Amino acid sequence: MNKEEVSLDDCDSELYHYNALYIVDVKMDPLMFYQNNSHLKVLYSMAEKYFSITASSTPSERGFSAMGRIISKLRSNLKPETAGTLLFLKENTDLW
Numbered sequence: 001m002n003k004e005e006v007s008l009d010d011c012d013s014e015l016y017h018y019n020a021l022y023i024v025d026v027k028m029d030p031l032m033f034y035q036n037n038s039h040l041k042v043l044y045s046m047a048e049k050y051f052s053i054t055a056s057s058t059p060s061e062r063g064f065s066a067m068g069r070i071i072s073k074l075r076s077n078l079k080p081e082t083a084g085t086l087l088f089l090k091e092n093t094d095l096w
Contacts, residue, residue, distance in 0.1 A: 006042055014042050066090055 018040060023033075030051050034044035070086050071078060078086075 011042055014040050018043060063087065063091070 021037070030047050034040055034047045038044070067083065067087055070090070071083055075083075
């Protein structure tokens with residue numbers, strides 16, 4: 001569903017219908033819920049977009065690895081603020 005296709009009235013209507021549902025099963029898969037409630041097209045497209053993101057530890061692993069290269073035996077006396085600033089600069093050098 002494209003952004004252009006959705007009106008504010010559509011969103012209001014779907015939220016009204018969603019709030020009127022009596023949902024008991026908190027263990028239900030959110031995507032299955034929206035597939036079973038096909039009249040909630042806008043909410044389903046949002047659920048599909050945000051609930052289908054695969055969890056990954058790659059960014060945090062990359063950060064730990066970079067910090068390990070910044071704080072070495074020669075730099076073991078760095079203040080935490082300085083180490084954090086160096087990591088920030090290293091991770092954001094492509095922005096300038």
